[in-house]
Amino acid sequence: MRKVLIVDDESWVVESLKDLVDWNQYGFEVVAQAHNGAEALEVIKELDPDVVFTDIRMPEMNGLELIQRGRSVSSRIQFVVVSGYAEFAYAQKALTFGAVAYCLKPFDEIEISGVLMKIKKTLDGAQPVQDFSLMHLLDELSAENQSKLREEFRKFHLSDWSTTGFVAVVSVGPRELPDFYEPVLKLKIGTSKTAYLFGAGEVESRRRKWIDHFPPGTKGIGIGAITTDLSAIKDAIAIADVLAHQFFVNARAGVFDARSYRQDELNKRMLDMKEAIRDKDLKKAQVVFDELESLFLTHELSVRHAFQVYNMTVSFLFGLGQSENILYSYEQLIQSYPDVSAMLDELRKLTARYMRSSDSPSVETKNQTFNAILQFVTSHFNEDISLQDLSDQFFMNPSYISQLFKKEVGETFTAYIARIRIANACELLNADNLSVHEIAERMGYHDYFYFTRIFKKITGKTPTQYREEHR
Incomplete structure (x- = not known):
């Protein structure tokens, strides 16, 4: 060993x-x-x-x-x-x-x-490894590796790729795509993702079969463009991967083909969003969210644009700098929200809470990894979040996350959640005509009496007393 x-x-x-x-x-x-x-x-x-x-x-x-x-x-x-x-x-x-x-x-x-x-x-002295990683060949496209790739293409009867071309396809789901009778080269690229390299001539018939009889359990199938360039395989798979995740934007499973997107329009909208958040102009921010949702609904933006919208908006709200400091990938977004509309709805609420409160609790510390946890908690404070949920989301030990809360923000995870919930409950008591029971539900408290006890413990008043005094 x-x-x-x-x-x-x-x-x-x-x-x-x-x-x-x-x-x-x-x-x-x-x-x-x-x-x-x-x-x-x-x-x-x-x-x-x-x-x-x-x-x-x-x-x-x-x-x-x-x-x-x-x-x-x-x-x-x-x-x-x-x-x-x-x-x-x-x-x-x-x-x-x-x-x-x-x-x-x-x-x-x-x-x-x-x-x-x-x-x-x-x-092992450059001896061949059994079941070598094809992805390794794609990472290092030396002359030797390109020769090995050509051999793999011949092995899977894709010998005419250099003239007719090949197409990268990616499927998202727990199982591989079924019933392959034509030549195909398969690569496992994730726990629930598989890439396929087809000869260009076989893809169209396969595409029609998938549309007519969509494979059960599959979320999305992304079909890239035809290429004859071996050095473009990795990029072709990456493009097909994004297309396969388009089910997040379209809010339905399906087969998704290569198309052009409106990055220019996204850039304009995010510039407007930055200005709206800087000026605390909630009306302008909501208009931008409406425009973004329209672009997503008309399929003019991709799942990677959803990733940009989420991370850039959170960055604008909390001054976290470049999006590279935010550990949210587009795959993590898909795990956190059912579709892009739900993601935008959460961002709307988060932005509104930020703008309505000038003394919102800070969500930035010197620990960049912990910042990502605080962002998540701030975005989902009114949900049933546990330390185990955070552990699953950020691949950390629950007890270590608990220690980070005490070290970085000076209070326990439970106390931090309660403080954010009660701060937002105070805003609703001031601004809305919702009943106390409805506000408790919105803040994630399903027990009215428990909510009033926590509220009084933090503010010194019952919710009803607080509302009467501030009106």
Whole structure:
């Protein structure tokens, strides 16, 4: 077994990476962990690991220095950088220092498995690896890998791809697409996603079959454009992947083909949104939301534009800077909302709450990962959120999230949720003619008497007393 060392100053990262894949399956064993570069360097000297997964930003010695100094101990060590979105540039720099790969948090099982297979091949002296990762070939389209891809095409009877072309198709769902009688090359690209490479001549008949008899359990099928360029395969799959997730925008399962979208219109609307939020102009913001919803309903924007709308709006509201600091991918949006209209509705409410209150609780700390958690809680405060829900959403240990709340905001998760709910309840008591019972329901309290107890504990008054005094 090849020895692996995992280095990260946050214990949840180490544990999540350890639990993510079956290391033994690929011939590896996690033999140690360290929480800073200096500690890791000592472990390297003692255990002589074959592979080191390391974060970039750590106390005492950062990941870049660890790579440099670790290579002086043993030049054969394979370093893999694990990075948050905000450290993306550092990860690129690490590659020039000799890292063999970088992986973004939260980790993707397929990506880590591919990296391990690549490293195994290197450590085994470039001997062929059984069941090699086709995605690895796509990542590194050297002359040798292009030759291997051509061989794969011949193996699956796609030998005429260079003249008639091929098409990338991606399906989203728990099962692969059924009943393939024509030549097709399949790639598993996610836990619920499969990519297929068809000869261009077979796609149209297959498309008609999918439309007439849509595969049960499938959410979306994305069909890319015809290409004859091997170097374009990865991009073609990425485009088909976005198209397959268009069910989020269309609010229905279906087959989705390549088309052009209105990025220019989105840019204009988001500029208007930025100005509306800056000026706290709720009426203008609602107009922008209406315009955005119209663009989505007429299918002029894609799921990736939904990703941009969500992250940019939250960034405008809470001053979080570039969207790279926000750990929401378009796939996470799909897990959080049934469709784009529900997402926009939540953003409308969030924007209205922000503009109606000049003293809304801050949702930014120095911990970028925790900022993403606070954004989520602020957006969903009136839902039944638990620490376990946050754990599932952000791949962290529940007890660690609880510790972060106490450390970063000075109160427990439960107290933080209650404070936000009661602050918004006060706004509704001032502004609306809703009954106290209706306000309690809107704030996520299904027990009226429990709501009044919490309200009085935080404000010193009952909801009725508060409304009478402020009217």
